[in-house]
Amino acid sequence: MSKLGLWTPYIDLEEMRSWYPKLPGGMEQELQQYVASAADFEPLEEREFRRVYAAAVSYADSSVAPFKLPYHNPDHFRQVVQKGMEILDAYERLSHSKVPLAVRQVVRIALYLHDCHHCGSTLRADAKLPLWRPDLGTKVSVEWVSALAMNEFGVRHNLPLPWRMFMVGMAYASTYGGEAARERGIAQNFPSPAPRSFWFAIMRAADVICDSDIRKFVSQSMAVSIGECPATGRLSTAREVLTGNIGFFMHIHAVCERLNVTSGLKIMENLGWRTLIASHRKAVQRALDGQDLALMRYAEEEARKY
Numbered sequence: 292m293s294k295l296g297l298w299t300p301y302i303d304l305e306e307m308r309s310w311y312p313k314l315p316g317g318m319e320q321e322l323q324q325y326v327a328s329a330a331d332f333e334p335l336e337e338r339e340f341r342r343v344y345a346a347a348v349s350y351a352d353s354s355v356a357p358f359k360l361p362y363h364n365p366d367h368f369r370q371v372v373q374k375g376m377e378i379l380d381a382y383e384r385l386s387h388s389k390v391p392l393a394v395r396q397v398v399r400i401a402l403y404l405h406d407c408h409h410c411g412s413t414l415r416a417d418a419k420l421p422l423w424r425p426d427l428g429t430k431v432s433v434e435w436v437s438a439l440a441m442n443e444f445g446v447r448h449n450l451p452l453p454w455r456m457f458m459v460g461m462a463y464a465s466t467y468g469g470e471a472a473r474e475r476g477i478a479q480n481f482p483s484p485a486p487r488s489f490w491f492a493i494m495r496a497a498d499v500i501c502d503s504d505i506r507k508f509v510s511q512s513m514a515v516s517i518g519e520c521p522a523t524g525r526l527s528t529a530r531e532v533l534t535g536n537i538g539f540f541m542h543i544h545a546v547c548e549r550l551n552v553t554s555g556l557k558i559m560e561n562l563g564w565r566t567l568i569a570s571h572r573k574a575v576q577r578a579l580d581g582q583d584l585a586l587m588r589y590a591e592e593e594a595r596k597y
Contacts, residue, residue: 296327298453301394302460303488310463310482315439318459321452331451334392343448347400350444351407358420361518361597362511363409368402375402375497377562378550382489385556397454398490401461402497404441409433412520413468416477430478432469438462457490464491465498468522489553496547501567505574506589512536513593529590533575540572 293299313319335343352365375398379390410418415436416429427436438459445455469481486492502508516532517525526532547568550558559565578586 294325294327295453297329297332301490302453302456303491306486306488306491307460307463310466310484311435315435315459316442318442318456325452331453332393334396340396344400346448347403347444351404354407354423355409358411360409360411361514363406363411363519368406370502371405371497372399372402374500375493378493378497378558381558381561382554382556385558385561397457398493401441401458404444404458405437405462405465405494407437407440413522414472414477417520432466432481434462434466460491461494464494471522486549487553489550492549492553496550499543499546500564501543501571503567505571505586508571509586509590510593513590513597517594518597529594530579532594533579533590536575537572540568544568
């Protein structure tokens with residue numbers, strides 16, 4: 292039996308180490324001493340799961356509450372969980388198999404926690420807010436910091452090591468801004484994950500997939516690109532953001548396509564996401580071309596909030 296026992300198919304440790312060579316906190320020593328147990332693959336009793344999930348919600352929400360972030364806030368956390376659960380449901384429909392309840396539970400917890408202690412910028416070097424764990428400096432990714440916090444959360448709530456490793460892997464997979472960090476000389480060790488594991492691909496897709504409402508998508512784009520600070524720097528106008536979105540749709544498509552590649556299933560098509568991305572791209576292009584003045588005016592109104 293593998294070191295991680297029944298969790299082995301769900302935790303690609305080799306891939307995790309290709310992103311970040313060392314596990315956070317004391318996990319490396321824990322892993323050396325860990326003996327696989329079938330009990331660690333048992334789901335939490337429903338009442339206990341509700342307690343732990345409620346604690347995760349409270350922790351993630353309170354970690355960003357003081358900063359009133361326009362994008363990385365509870366609305367984003369809830370949307371990521373919703374999209375992640377939609378992916379799992381599509382996987383079950385298409386594969387005609389059930390995702391083990393323990394896996395469903397830890398996916399849900401990890402999705403909500405994935406951006407805990409977000410600093411309002413893709414890179415810690417751009418943060419203008421007091422950083423959580425300032426001792427870690429600004430040359431580590433915000434996702435590494437979230438992974439560290441997620442493991443500590445799991446320890447406090449007595450989650451087994453494999454659960455916590457899965458959560459850390461999800462945080463790792465959500466890393467963004469690696470190329471910009473390297474180009475700007477901020478750090479050379481930021482990964483740019485393209486998961487080969489379906490379970491980690493869930494994280495990236497759920498994190499970026501468009502809201503189905505084009506106006507909400509536009510509002511969120513203004514919030515993250517003007518109200519917060521992307522890896523390449525804060526933008527200042529609605530047109531700049533919408534122009535950037537045209538290229539970003541290609542990234543969203545590629546990230547979501549990995550769900551198909553890693554699962555061997557047509558998950559994007561089943562969820563209607565391929566069509567959604569194309570529709571939103573067309574709508575944004577129409578606004579930029581002056582063919583949808585209402586959407587452009589709405590984008591400008593949203594941009595002025597910041």
